[in-house]
Amino acid sequence: MRRLVSIGSIAFDATLWDEPTTGIGLYTRCLAGALEARGVSLEKLGARDSGDHPRGNGGRTAWTLARLPKLLERSRPALYHALGNFNLPLTRVPGTAYVLTVLDLIPLIMPDTVSAKFRWQFRLWLSRSLLLADQVLCISARTRDDLLERFPEVASRAVVVPIGVDHVNAPVLDATSADYLRSLALPKDYVLYAGSLDVRKNVDLVLDAMERLRAQGRPASLVLAGQSWFGSGRVESRIARLRAEGHDIRPLGYQAEPVFYELMRRAALFVFPSRYEGFGLPPLEAMRLGTPAIVSTAGSLPEVCGDAALAVRPDDAEGLAESIHRLLRSPEERRAFAERGRARAAEFTWKRTAEGTLAAYEAALRR
Known part of the structure; x- marks a missing residue:
């Protein structure tokens, strides 16, 4: 087991710890667990209600700018790790190394x-954080490339540390969750999209494919599991219109993890034609559960999914429709993709993420 050199305490950004609907919250909790499993002592700072110094009902920005520097000055940890793309303190705390995780640059790439x-806020705060960071963790090579295209000066400090997916296992449902799933009366071979309904996720392409399939006499059932997000109103209106026209489209909204992963496990296939991802965890989660995935060729999705998922261009509605129909009519091909998907997902573990993070901590402390 890899162990850190003796460095003292590590202060850990927990400002999104209590936010179950965010990818950064999941990253925070899983990385903390993997680090602590390796004997690393973390002081969790800024969670809403939990951790060592909860912020209460205050906003994350105000807490990070006003209260966090004072906490760091008092406790003088050897290292502070910010996990939210850009949220390091604006000034250096003497004696404390800074590490920053950048998950994606969506506000700069798709403003x-x-x-x-x-x-x-993202642009200005990220620029300042990159000046102060001793090490920058990028969760994919695509994120690192996008970062260096805009901030080439951080090349010597930016490293790729992919995230894990082994937090996902076959869910255990309580009686209420099982009753809820039965009440949905979902068809045997449904297509699942899971994620927020914002423009970047390209849900419109999934709806385009559904319209094409129905017009061709090859209708498919679509389940949508995910919350509303910035700019999702137009997509939600279109979903309502298609349902009124007779399409079997079932928007379920946000679901707690056991139900969410059971929906994913039961689906005939998973579609995720996002226009950009810094990593793209949902298709990898589906692959771990043995559900074949169709993704786009955009962002980090080819890097993460490899040849274990079908891929279409993010503007190719006909290609997506044909891929959906192809897999729905071929249980044998679905089983083959399921096997390849499980093998691919097995490569992404939180142990590996913790090991890469520890290496970055050591590098930061040597600067």
Whole structure:
């Protein structure tokens, strides 16, 4: 087991720890567990209700800018790790190394998919954080490439540390969850999309494919599991219109993990034609559960999924429709993709993520 050199305490950004619907929250909790399993002592700072110094009902930005520097000055940890793309303190705390995780650069790459306020906050705060960071963790090679295209000066400090997927296992349902799933009366071979309904996720392409399949006399049932997000109103209106026209489309909204993963496990196939991902965890989760996936050729999805998933261009509705029909009519091909998907997903473990993170901590402390 890899162990850190003796470095003292590590202060750990927990500002999204209590947020179950965010990918950063999942990353925070899983990485903390994997580090602690290797004997690393973490001081969890800034969670809403839990950890060592909860912030209460205050906002994350105000807490990070005003309260966090004072906490770090008092406790003087050897290292502080910020996990939210850009949220290091604005000034250096003497004696404390800084590590920053960058998951994606969506506000810079697809500015229309976030609010103007958040876009400016991201750009300015990220620029400052990169000046101060001793090491920058990128969760994929694509994220690192995108970062260096805009900030080439961090090349010597930016490393790729992929995230894990072995937090996903066959879910154990309580009686209420099992009753809920039975009440849905889902068809045997449904197509699942899981994720937020924002523009970047390209749910419109899935709906385009559904319309094509029905027009061709090859209708498919679609289940959507995910919350509303910035700019999702238009997609939700279109879903309502298609349902009124007779399409079997079932928007279920946000689901707690046991139900979410059971929906994923039971699906005939999983579709995720996102226009950009810094990593793209949902298709890898589906693959771990043995559900064949269809993804786009955009962002990090080819890097993460490899040849274990079918891939279509993010503007190719006909290609997506044909891929869906191809897999729905071929149980043998679905089984083959399921086997390849499980093998691919097995390569991404939180142990591996922790090992890469520890190496970055050591490098930061040597600077």
